[in-house]
Amino acid sequence: MATWPIPHPMQRALELARKAAEAGEVPIGAVVARGDEIVAEAHNEPRESHDPTAHAEILAIRRAASALHQERLDGCDIYVTLEPCAMCAGAIVHARIARVYYAAPDPKGGAVEHGARVFAHPQCLHRPELYSGMGENESAELLRGFFRERR
Amino acid sequence: MATWPIPHPMQRALELARKAAEAGEVPIGAVVARGDEIVAEAHNEPRESHDPTAHAEILAIRRAASALHQERLDGCDIYVTLEPCAMCAGAIVHARIARVYYAAPDPKGGAVEHGARVFAHPQCLHRPELYSGMGENESAELLRGFFRERR
Numbered sequence A, B: 001m002a003t004w005p006i007p008h009p010m011q012r013a014l015e016l017a018r019k020a021a022e023a024g025e026v027p028i029g030a031v032v033a034r035g036d037e038i039v040a041e042a043h044n045e046p047r048e049s050h051d052p053t054a055h056a057e058i059l060a061i062r063r064a065a066s067a068l069h070q071e072r073l074d075g076c077d078i079y080v081t082l083e084p085c086a087m088c089a090g091a092i093v094h095a096r097i098a099r100v101y102y103a104a105p106d107p108k109g110g111a112v113e114h115g116a117r118v119f120a121h122p123q124c125l126h127r128p129e130l131y132s133g134m135g136e137n138e139s140a141e142l143l144r145g146f147f148r149e150r151r
Helices: A008-022 A056-068 A086-095 A136-149 B008-022 B056-068 B086-094 B136-149
Strands: A029-034 A037-043 A077-082 A099-104 A129-132 B029-034 B037-043 B077-082 B099-104 B129-132
Touching (some): A008 A037, A008 A077, A056 A086, B037 B056
Parallel strands (some): B099 B129
16 A cells, blocks of 8 residues: 555656666656646656766756756755666756655665765755655556566 | 975866856866866866856767767866865766866865765765865966956
8 A cells, every 4th residue: 555646746746757668778757846847857867868967856857957948956856766876966966956856765876865975965056855765666666577587 | 485396187177267268258267188188078068058058068078078089087087176066076976987086166166165065975976086285376366356347
């Protein structure tokens, strides 16, 4: 039984993670939303695009900024299926994202509650509100399945 | 008197920083090189491109990966005029850059020797060799001049 219904943007992020797996990419999806409206979305695709920065969050933020014709995404939230890494947490700061919702924690690569803890330093220019756990089981199962098949 | 001659890739990064300033962007430049060969270069351009991720390092890394048709830049070095932020340090990890040369330290936004110290955590997947200080005065003067004019 789920603790609460998964909001639409996180459901969409999970669908995008599934699409990433189908494309042979690590299954991670991200959605930038303003209120209930989805502004931009992406899945992880560093392999296909030959781009080490092509994480779901970076692509979704770039697409949202492009769609809104502005450098900063004030008032926008991001929904992502895995705890952001240092690169993506840094991009979230630069974009001034208001709220970060992530599904599963990532003790190895995450940089929100693990490792570099990007938002926890006094120098951090912007601290989004942080929420985690919604869709955690679904996200973790997608990642486990992906790596199980490749072992 | 300079301590040592500034290598060609860092001279080019400083030229790119000057171009950024001329375009109204914070003057930071970056060059990805393999040995003596420049693979890709960029200056900071988040304002013009409406892209909060468009830091010099991110653009140079994306262009280098695209030019080499590979996700990882093994054997490549990056020369950048300012200490990388958390986003750019994270991208350097993902790209497996071998050596990072940065000119000036950045106590406010840097995440190599300040703040998030991205390469210093046990979880960090790849640790580049780090060098700082070449071209520091030139870079710091460009940044001071840019912000002085805008005050």
